[in-house]
Amino acid sequence: MPTRQRSPETRRHLPPSAKRLASAGASVALVLGLGLAPGTANADAAVLPTLVTTDGIREHVENLSTIAEYNGGNRATNTPGYDVAADYVADQLKRAGYRPKREKYDYEMWDEHSEPVLTQLSPEHREFTPEDDFATMSYSTAGDVTGAGVAVDYDSQDSGCTADDFAGFPDGAVAVVKRGSCTFTSKTANAADAGAAGIVIANNQEGALLGTVGEESAIPTVGSTAETGDALAAAGDGLELRVRVDASVTEETSYNVVAETKGGARDNVVMVGAHLDSVPEGPGMNDNASGTATVLETAQQLAKLGGPNNRVRFAFWGTEEQGLIGSTKYVEGLKEKERERIALYLNFDMLGSPNYGRFVYDGRGELDGSLPPPSGSGAIQKTFEDYFEQEGLAAEPTEFSGRSDYSAFMEAGIASGGLFSGGDGTKTEDQADDYGGTAGEDFDPNYHTPADDIDNVNWRAIDELSGGVAHAVETYSESTLPVNGVAPRTFRDREFRPDQVGDLWLR
Structure with a gap:
């Protein structure tokens, strides 16, 4: 993960809301039928952040931890740990009413001996x-x-x-x-x-x-x-x-797990992704069971809200740790019309760093280390920033450096965004004031080591960031207007009935 840079506009840390630490409870039943007004950025109006709870995410992380523990200590690509983790994700999606697919790809795998x-x-x-x-x-x-x-x-x-x-x-x-x-x-x-x-x-x-x-x-x-x-x-x-x-390259085959909502516009797809694999050195509970579990829980709870305006497609990428291969193969395999139907891509890679920060990907391209973001990426950044501001939580931009699965989507010209809790960058004194934690230490001292286990996941980080995940997914499931100019179907499909053609009255 890239070294983080601070924004001069970063807000000071305020106490986080505790509303999502417990399960949603009976009160959710009162709001299930309300929906979210198309295009709204009001966090208070959103239902999904209430349904997506830290307890639900924790259960998925615990299950992924158990899978890694009993399958060689990791979930690396082309290992039993990865295959069983993929089985788990697919089963959970099926229970929520999705039809997950394993989409295979061939690639060259590099190993250092x-x-x-x-x-x-x-x-x-x-x-x-x-x-x-x-x-x-x-x-x-x-x-x-x-x-x-x-x-x-x-x-x-x-x-x-x-x-x-x-x-x-x-x-x-x-x-x-x-x-x-x-x-x-x-x-x-x-x-x-x-x-x-x-x-x-x-x-x-x-x-x-x-x-x-x-x-x-x-x-x-x-x-x-x-x-x-x-x-x-x-x-x-x-x-x-x-x-x-001392290294070698071999021809291998792996797969992504992909599922999408039954309803929603097929020609305006919101993609949400997290990589499912870990490094071979450890179980990868922050990198990236935290992102996988949050995206999985979001998919399950979104299914309870009924048909969205826009199709939402959830992807659990393989072979990320070997060079973003699963997501890259997916984008490269899309036909031109299929690429054009993707309105935006949201990426969630590491959301529970022990010494965490609240980082929003630099969709405006303001940081020196960022790749040029496609049009619409700045609107995604603002959606996340507005959410955190309404929650009273400081946040700051982080480089679009190409180090995670958004890279291939950006290269294809697809608006991209997402959240990140920090990796191998060092926390500053100001960031410690904003987020808590320890200045002078990495955001995740266990990054790519055996110590990236469930005991070192920061649940407060997941609580705060997963609310932003759910808010963005629900917002864009209803309208992507600020990102790609596509208004909700209720507007787009309104019958065109003019009274005049030029100076001639029709009715």
Whole structure:
């Protein structure tokens, strides 16, 4: 997950409402028939946030935890844990009246079999430490190479982004470039085309660079900390490096679980998604049982409200942790007309971080690290911000950095948004004032570790954020007018009966 940036407009923390901590109770029966006025953003008028309770979400998380515990300790793609978790989600959807489908896709799965090596052999010997100083880029090819280390336009944001950067590059050398304006795939391909034996891509911010080259590269590729890269670039002409990667790529098949409401306009679909898989290292209760459980509970409770104006499609993505593969394959597999029917996409990935924040994806594209958001994404951001303001809760934007399943939808031009409680970014003093918790620590210190278990899920975070999830889903199930200009069907389908054509009266 991306490092978070603060908005200067962030509101101060106010005590959260406790109305959703208990089950809805008999009072819900009094409001089931009221519905939500088309296009409204009034949280008090919404029914679904009352139906979607923390107790209901907790039950799903507990069940996903049990599944992981009895199936190897995780729910990673192509493991029994993932298959049983998918069975659970499908069964719960069927009980609520949906007809879930398992939509298969083929993909290349990358596995690293042992720790990588990055060693400076001269002008002085230095062994760099995996994870602390560097890490293998996913989909790096295997190899063990030694050669001169050559910095390539290292101080530029465009380092390694063009073939011209590698003019005169020594054959068999190891390229040292810096993260910047182009993809790691481009940098690696340019280096390989120039005859490089390997490449080190240095971060331009704090921490080791955890990245991917997207598909199997031609040369071993690792990402380093800024400090490691700077030291290599400063070593000069006498630099000699060894890079070793032990990895393989195999052809695999997996699947997403997808279900949609029976009613609603087929040509104006609201998509809601969360990834179902965990990393192999742990059960993934925050990442992402928290999002899965919230989306599942929202789907179940939405079914109680009767037919929506717009079709709502719920997706539980596979193979997210290997590079957003399930969601990407889904979007790539859509025909043009099918893509055009999707009004918007809402993404929920990590909603129960132990040291949480309330983050709304940057639909207005105001943060430096955000991808250019499709039109309508700013309206989604405002819907969430208005909800939290009405609840008296501080919130702030977070980068649309491409690190979760919204990425393929944005690339396809589909308006996107969502919520996030924080991952491997560090909480500031101001954020601790807004949300509570501990400044100077990660929002989720257990991210991608065995400690991401049910004991470390923050239920207060889920209570507050799931209300926003339910509010947005109900709002857009009734009207997507602010996002894509499509008014509710009651307006769109009104009969057109003019009194005149030009100056001639008809009746």
